[in-house]
Amino acid sequence: MIQQTVYDLLLGEHLVDSGDAVLVAVSGGIDSVVLLHLLHALAPRLRVTLHAAHLDHAIRRNSAEDTAFVIDLCDRLAVPLTTERIAVPALAAAQGTGLEEAGRQARRDFLCRVARQHNCQVIALGHHADDQAETVLHRLLRGSSASGLAGMRLHHGACIRPLLRVTRADIEEYAAEHHLNWCEDASNRDITFTRNRIRHQLLPQLREFNPRIDSHLVALAERLAVEEDFWAGLVAEHFDRLLTDSRDGLRLSVAGLQALHRGVRRRVLRHALGVVRGSVMTLAAPQIAALERLLHGSSQAQLDLPGVWAARRYGELWLRTAAPSCQPFSVVVDGPGIIDLPQGGRLIFSYGPPQGEGVLAVEFSAATLFFPLTIRSFQPGDRLRPAGGAGSRKLKELFIDAKIERERRRSWPLLVGEDILWIPGLRRCDSHWPTPSEEQVLRVVFEPALP
Numbered sequence: 001m002i003q004q005t006v007y008d009l010l011l012g013e014h015l016v017d018s019g020d021a022v023l024v025a026v027s028g029g030i031d032s033v034v035l036l037h038l039l040h041a042l043a044p045r046l047r048v049t050l051h052a053a054h055l056d057h058a059i060r061r062n063s064a065e066d067t068a069f070v071i072d073l074c075d076r077l078a079v080p081l082t083t084e085r086i087a088v089p090a091l092a093a094a095q096g097t098g099l100e101e102a103g104r105q106a107r108r109d110f111l112c113r114v115a116r117q118h119n120c121q122v123i124a125l126g127h128h129a130d131d132q133a134e135t136v137l138h139r140l141l142r143g144s145s146a147s148g149l150a151g152m153r154l155h156h157g158a159c160i161r162p163l164l165r166v167t168r169a170d171i172e173e174y175a176a177e178h179h180l181n182w183c184e185d186a187s188n189r190d191i192t193f194t195r196n197r198i199r200h201q202l203l204p205q206l207r208e209f210n211p212r213i214d215s216h217l218v219a220l221a222e223r224l225a226v227e228e229d230f231w232a233g234l235v236a237e238h239f240d241r242l243l244t245d246s247r248d249g250l251r252l253s254v255a256g257l258q259a260l261h262r263g264v265r266r267r268v269l270r271h272a273l274g275v276v277r278g279s280v281m282t283l284a285a286p287q288i289a290a291l292e293r294l295l296h297g298s299s300q301a302q303l304d305l306p307g308v309w310a311a312r313r314y315g316e317l318w319l320r321t322a323a324p325s326c327q328p329f330s331v332v333v334d335g336p337g338i339i340d341l342p343q344g345g346r347l348i349f350s351y352g353p354p355q356g357e358g359v360l361a362v363e364f365s366a367a368t369l370f371f372p373l374t375i376r377s378f379q380p381g382d383r384l385r386p387a388g389g390a391g392s393r394k395l396k397e398l399f400i401d402a403k404i405e406r407e408r409r410r411s412w413p414l415l416v417g418e419d420i421l422w423i424p425g426l427r428r429c430d431s432h433w434p435t436p437s438e439e440q441v442l443r444v445v446f447e448p449a450l451p
Contacts, residue, residue: 001170002038002166002170002171002173002174003038003041003042003174005165005166005170006038006042006162006163006166007042007045007046009154009162009164009165010042010046010160010162011046013154013155014155015122015154015155015160015162016046016048016121016122016160017121018046018047018048019047019048020048020049020120020121020122021048021049021050021051021118021119021120021121022039022043022048022049022050022051022120022121022122022123022124023051023052023053023111023114023115023118023120023122023123023124024036024039024050024051024052024053024079024123024124025052025053025054025107025111025123025124025125025126026052026053026054026070026073026074026081027054027055027066027070027126027183027185028054028066028067028069028070028073028182028183029126029182029183029184029185029188030171030172030175030180030182031126031127031128031131031163031168031171032126033073033175033180033181033182034126034163034171034174034175034180035124035125035126035162035163036050036052036073036074036077036079037077037174037178037180038162038174039124039162040077040079050079050080051079051080051081051082051114051118051120052070052074052079052080052081052082053081053082053083053110053111053114053115054066054067054070054071054081054082054083054084055083055084055085055086055106055107055110055111056083056084056085056086057086057088057103057106057107058085058086058087058088058089059088059089059099059103060185065183066183066185067083067085069181069182069183070083071083080118082114082117082118084110086106086110088102088103088106089102091106100193100194100195101282111123112158115158120158121158122158122159122160123158123159123160124159124160124161124162125159125160125161126161126163127152127161127163127164128163128164128166128167128168128170128171129163129164129165129166129167129168129214129215129218130167130168130199130214131152132151132152132164132217132218132221133203133213133214133215133217133218134195134198134199134203135151135152135221136149136151136217136218136220136221137198137202137203137217138194138195138198139151141194141198142284143284143285143286144284144285145266145270145284145285145288146224146227146228147224147228147231147267147270147280148284149220149221149224150221150224150225150227150228151218151221151224151225152164152221153225165218167214231267234264235264235267235268235271236271238260238264238268239252239268239271239272239275241256242256242257242268244316245316248320248324249276249318249319249320249321250272250275250276250318250319250320251313251316251317251318251319252268252272252316252317252319253315253316253317254295254312254314254315254316254317255315257269257295257317258295258296262292265292266288266289266292269288269291269292270283270288272317272319273287273288273291273305273308273319276307276308276319276320276321277306277307277308277321282306283306287305287306290303290305291303291305291310291317294310294311294312294317295312295317297312298312299312299313299314300312300313300314300405300406302323304323307321308320308321309321309322309323311323313405313406313407314403314405324407326343326377326407326410326411327342328376328377328379328410329341329342329343329375329376329377330374330375330376330377331374331375331376332372332373332374333347333349333371333372333373333374333375334371334372335349335371336349336350336351337349339375341375341413341449342411343411343413343449344448344449345413345446345447345448345449346446346447347375347413347415347424347444347445347446347447348444348445348447349373349442349443349444350442350443350445351366351440351441351442351443352440352441352443353439353440353441354434354438354441354443355443357428359425360424360425360445360446360447360448361443361444361445361446362415362421362422362424362428362443362444363434363441363442363443363444364421364432364433364434364441364442364444365432365433365434365435365438365441365442366434366438366440366441366442367435367438368431368432369417369421369432369442373415373416373417373421374415374416374417375413375414375415375416376413376414376416377410377411377412377413377414378395378399378409378410378412378414380396381394382394382395382396382414382420383395383420384398384419384420384423384427384429385419385429385430385431386398386427386428386429386430387427387428387429387430388430389430395409395414395420395423396409398423398426398427399412399426402426404426412424413446415444417432419431422444424444424446425446425448
């Protein structure tokens with residue numbers, strides 16, 4: 001029965017195609033042993049080839065025995081095998097993560113690498129229906145959104161889960177029927193792990209309320225998975241429409257996000273966070289809600305989320321993996337010439353006849369302004385006596401009026417003599433004007449960095 005169920009699933013859901021090379025993840029536990037045995041039996045009918053992969057996590061003292069078992073199993077089935085050993089406890093300590101998360105990441109990286117090495121189109125994992133029920137509960141307890149409650153997918157990226165509609169009882173029955181041996185992992189009974197507490201404590205209690213709770217959780221995940229597939233296309237459309245810039249992190253239109261229905265907006269924000277972080281793993285609803293609040297806060301508000309720095313900068317929501325770093329700079333200009341700016345772009349100094357000023361060019365009296373001059377970054381308290389204005393003003397106020405965001409203020413070049421002479425692209429000072437009779441002026445041209 002289980003063999004036909006898996007065969008129908010593989011074909012009906014298009015998990016494999018004729019001619020595929022399938023990498024089978026084999027830990028040595030009953031689930032992966034049954035998976036390998038099933039796929040080995042079905043391979044001729046499916047017209048696929050198999051390659052197995054086993055990762056020793058080096059967590060248990062006898063983990064090498066599991067490796068030896070898997071090697072013997074694959075030899076008997078004549079399935080090629082790749083093995084590797086990674087010290088997951090040391091990896092977890094170095095990364096500052098838990099054993100479970102470090103193990104998942106190490107296993108994911110290992111399987112993807114082996115699949116590439118052996119040109120395998122898909123990676124078969126041994127997760128079954130009981131695992132799905134546990135996953136849904138685990139994510140519910142962690143505060144996951146509907147996307148998380150969709151659980152594990154039958155097909156996600158290169159990974160397939162042929163046993164996802166098969167129960168643990170079905171797997172045990174198959175193993176007994178075919179006289180299969182497997183390795184028992186004592187850590188599966190260690191209730192210090194959250195998933196094991198769910199399996200051995202929470203689910204048994206829930207079955208007292210409803211004996212069919214497992215199947216209901218699996219059905220819930222399948223329904224949500226179908227809805228998530230619909231949402232994925234819609235969210236991608238909104239994301240592409242609202243994306244204003246992707247050269248330095250992501251920038252999205254605040255007005256566009258605010259105009260969306262709240263349900264759509266939260267999904268777009270979650271998608272954007274996933275793009276920046278490279279994954280939506282560990283993202284929870286409170287983090288999405290915090291990002292949503294940023295849209296309605298100060299035009300210069302910002303916050304730090306796991307793996308993402310987020311800031312509202314006037315009409316845009318800016319997302320990066322980390323806050324931008326802007327180092328102060330100061331460059332002395334001894335005479336005419338070209339000065340390359342630390343943040344990109346350049347200033348060109350020359351003497352010549354007046355040509356007129358513009359947004360990116362300014363002219364000073366050569367009779368009153370002399371070298372050396374300085375090009376430097378903004379400093380708190382800086383003031384300018386702007387042309388056409390009354391008195392002096394703080395540069396901060398001028399930047400705010402021009403809607404220049406904080407990070408650009410710190411990298412904006414200022415031309416300075418005894419006082420600030422020019423904010424290139426914004427305002428000049430109300431001094432050192434050339435007289436109508438002057439034939440030679442000091443002309444300064446600003447060439448911004450190309451986008």
